[in-house]
Amino acid sequence: MEKRWKSSKNSVYSLGYHIIWCPKYRRKVLTEEIQKRLKELLLLKAKSLGIEIQTMETMTDHVHLFIKAKPVDAPHFIVGQLKGYTSRYLRKEFPKLRSRLPTLWTRSYYIESVGRISEKNIKKYIENQKNV
Structure with missing residues (x-):
């Protein structure tokens, strides 16, 4: 069974x-062969x-990841590192990607924090703190 929280010297966290x-x-340039290498x-x-990449799926025209990270790792930094690293190696290993696109990835991305406690429950918990 996976432990819900992780801890460091100064914090207890669960960031997804x-x-x-x-x-x-x-x-739609992510062929089956490219998708396999992308995942690696x-x-x-x-x-x-x-x-930690908890779940990952690639399609011909986009990538989905569910990751767990430490509080000191900024989400923007993580995305930049993953996109930059994969772009560099995929464009080197698959020359057709260089000829079809000026860069492999768009500059944009979607990110959402994911947790086990809903926003509604957190607000309710904070509002009720004075009543405890």
């Missing part, structure tokens, strides 16, 4: 993020960053 990004112009690269980079 759902991240989505697309190739430039949302082109994502796992390698995640390990070096100290983050």
Whole structure:
């Protein structure tokens, strides 16, 4: 059974993020072979960053990740590292990506924090603190 929280010297945390990004112009360039290599690269980079990829799925025109990270890792930094690393290696290993696109990934991405406690319950808990 997975432990719900992790801890460091100064904190107890459970930070999860759902991240989505697309190739430039949302082109359907992520073939099965490229998707396989992309997943390998994502796992390698995640390990070096100290983050956990809980779930991952790739389609021809976008990538979905659910990751767990430490509080000191900014989400923007994580996304930049994953996109930059995979772009560099995929464009080197699959030259057709260089000829079809000026860059592999768009500059934008979607990210949402994910937790086990709903926003509604957190607000209710905070509002009721004086009554305890």
